[in-house]
Amino acid sequence: DFANSSIINMYSKAGSLDEARRIFTEFKSTTANLVCWTAMLAAYAQHEENEQALQLYREMNLEGLKPDDITFATALTVCASLGELCEGRRIHQRAKCRDSDVVLGTALVDMYSKCGRLAEAKAVFDGILEKNVFSWTAMVGGYAHNGHGAEAVELFKEMVNSAKIAPNQVTFTSVLSACSHAGLVEEGKEFFNVMSTVHGVEPSAEHFGCMVDLLGRAGRLEEAENMIRSMPMRPD
């Protein structure tokens, strides 16, 4: 099992979902344990085979395997991608007493956010005991996704100024996207400016993409073009 879960993981990350599935199927009914099932679940999730992932999650429950928090977090990612609020809620119900755990809690925040349940996402977020950059970014992204740009920006500032958590590239993608949808042009330009100068995060092509989107939506086409011209990498 030690070997099988590693092999499933290795094939999956190397991009061969078929090989991972072949190995898993071979051991599924004999020696596969929870870790193997979770590795296969993660493999489906990483390859965006969310329907198959959900089916596998339900199958493992029928088989009588008891999912742990890692399994739940993985399954919640799948629910988030599918907008599968019912199954997500069932998972929350089953793991309710542990939703202050940073990994499980963050997965719940993301699931509720992607299912459009911001109030529930925020309630879980507030209860997470040791919030890290993943948790903060998930919540900022949740506001951004649901069109609450001002709240996303506000939370981002709280993260940096009060919680003193260092934002990373993903955080900036989320906050810039929030600015773009809320029409917060000057605020977005300022974030883009300080991300490298203050926070030491070099803008990637995605960040330039966010800025072009932000300026373009605001009708500031000349500035958008200049942004593209200033890219150190090849625009896609």
Add this chain to the structure above:
RNA sequence: AAAGAAACGUGG
């Protein structure tokens, strides 16, 4: 015990 786990812009 160990192997499996959470956040990722725009357009489509």
